[in-house]
Amino acid sequence: MSSVATSPTSSTPPQHAGSWEEQPRPDDAFQRQRLRDHHRLTRFDAGVTKHHCARTSDDPRNYPFIQINAADWKNFVVVDVDHADAYERILYPGIPRPDWIITNPANGHAQAGWVLDTVFTGEKSAPGPALFYRAVATALTNAVGGDHHFTCHIVRNPFADAPTGPVEFSSRTTPWRLGELKAHLTGWTDPALAALGYDDDQPAMWNPYPPQRVRHERTLTAGSPTAGRNCHVFYRTRSALWRLADRGQDIQSASYEIAHRLNDDLGSPLGPREVDGIAASAIRQVKKGNGRPATTDGPTNPWLARLGAAGGRARTAPKITAAQQNLAAARRIREHASRRRAQQAWRLRRAGEVVAAIAEALKVSTRTVKRYLAAARIQHRLKTLAWVARGGDTHQASGVSAPPLAWVKRLPRPLLRALLTLQDLAQAPPGSPTRVE
Structure with missing residues (x-):
């Protein structure tokens, strides 16, 4: 959708005040x-x-x-x-x-x-x-x-x-x-x-x-919350005609019977002439080759069988396995590229670059850069906690000049609980299965 270039109207909007009954009506x-x-x-x-x-x-x-x-x-x-x-x-x-x-x-x-x-x-x-x-x-x-x-x-x-x-x-x-x-x-x-x-x-x-009747009909009978009565009757009729056409049966007379039967199941049926027009439209679509179902729940469809034998929409075990492997490989490539960008974002941030400049350098949005930096800060804090739990120097691990107690007080509560847990594990008796070496 885009704006339409229209010629401006010669009249100008009148200035209104008060309720619409008191306002002069525009032409x-x-x-x-x-x-x-x-x-x-x-x-x-x-x-x-x-x-x-x-x-x-x-x-x-x-x-x-x-x-x-x-x-x-x-x-x-x-x-x-x-x-x-x-x-x-x-x-x-x-x-x-x-x-x-x-x-x-x-x-x-x-x-x-x-x-x-x-x-x-x-x-x-x-x-x-x-x-x-x-x-x-x-x-x-x-x-x-x-x-x-x-x-x-x-x-x-x-x-x-x-x-x-x-x-x-x-x-x-x-x-x-x-x-x-x-x-x-x-x-x-x-x-x-x-x-x-x-x-x-x-x-x-x-x-x-x-009304409850309309909600039930749209979600269960019509199959879609946005499908109207006309679309429901047309698509169901066309699908039924394709099944008859694949078996070599006559669709000319069956279309009207199918359409009227579907219409009778609606809570508020359409008029007979409108249903006849829908049935005729379904016949024309099938004769043109439009709307053939891509799957079938009934017996084997000869057309789909030929398509699968030619390597089209067949869903064999090797194809399913190959598709799963391709998706897994693509996911690993994307994750690796994302980690590499996150590391670059962290290095640029440590070098003093602002978020907008980092986003422009990495060709990503500023929102993505902020997400990278937030994840990097969490990883940095976790590494610091592991260093402290093993007896390391807090000043050296964190890079701050504040006393250790002040630095610990600024930690979020989840990270502080994790630090205390790691310290307990590090102070466990020698030979204990829970001791951190």
């Missing part, structure tokens, strides 16, 4: 441009319907349905409300005012979205932000009675030139922080109930836990 053109600038995806999935999307780098305003978030960056939270009174649910005062609401004119269903300060949830991210994002998204979905199976990948495009329904923007011009959304959900109280003294009956808007 829709400004809000669409603001959302588009915050989108910041150069390649994304988009299409004219949510079932016919493809990867593109075209102008995102040309597509009614669009991928709203990147794989490892979360710029938006979007909820999908499949109720006829979705608009009233979203505008309930206990819900933070969404940045946009798109209503489906056919049935009254709606999608609402909040613009966020970008949250990094990639592979090397800290777990806290990703978990906080999921908790806030789940709490918003619970508060409006939204669809927990909605994956927030393909949504109705709020900044499209031809959106799928009426779009209503809020007057907010700055992104939300996750803490702000949580604070609104946890701190809001119904003034009517408060005036009547019914504080115990206040609605609990903050609920970051999905």
Whole structure:
């Protein structure tokens, strides 16, 4: 994901004061441009319907349905409300005012979205932000009675030139922080109930836990906490079709039966037409040769057997042994190189070099240099303790000019206990099995 170079909008953000009801509403053109600038995806999935999307780098305003978030960056939270009174649910005062609401004119269903300060949830991210994002998204979905199976990948495009329904923007011009959304959900109280003294009956808007049925279905039935119903039915159907194709059986008629059977096992099944489309897509993928399983739990797969005989994915005993030996050799090489760098770092530090200069000389980070130096100090102290335990001179061993008692007092407690243990072993009677010679 990277920033998209977009032409600056001609309008300037208005200066707001007070609540959003009292603020002048910015024009829709400004809000669409603001959302588009915050989108910041150069390649994304988009299409004219949510079932016919493809990867593109075209102008995102040309597509009614669009991928709203990147794989490892979360710029938006979007909820999908499949109720006829979705608009009233979203505008309930206990819900933070969404940045946009798109209503489906056919049935009254709606999608609402909040613009966020970008949250990094990639592979090397800290777990806290990703978990906080999921908790806030789940709490918003619970508060409006939204669809927990909605994956927030393909949504109705709020900044499209031809959106799928009426779009209503809020007057907010700055992104939300996750803490702000949580604070609104946890701190809001119904003034009517408060005036009547019914504080115990206040609605609990903050609920970051999905229903038990959804948690069970996503972790046990769908096989992944991030897999939606469509992906679950599609991948399972395609895997089953590959098993039939390897045995030479007809997949055309079996695909629809398998897809509908998998859909019936879901807690909230998909529509029949949508399942038929998934089954047809699975047939096309198998005929193109895509998605063939790399392993099998059933009888021997002829295709995998031929691949193994040719030296491909076969897992024979000699190959497993060779792989283990290669991993062990690579680990020894890495450990040796790490020890050599640690020794160089310690020598440079003793020569008076600063941490930044050592990191630049060794081509490592300053954090790694600090780790090397901390380990070297521990090794140096252990060698000093062993020397003292054998009767050596403390001044000579430590290189300090302070009296021995002052030096011992500055030792950490674990090292002091180790020193006392070594001294006891050194003072054991001659011939004792515990004496240190």
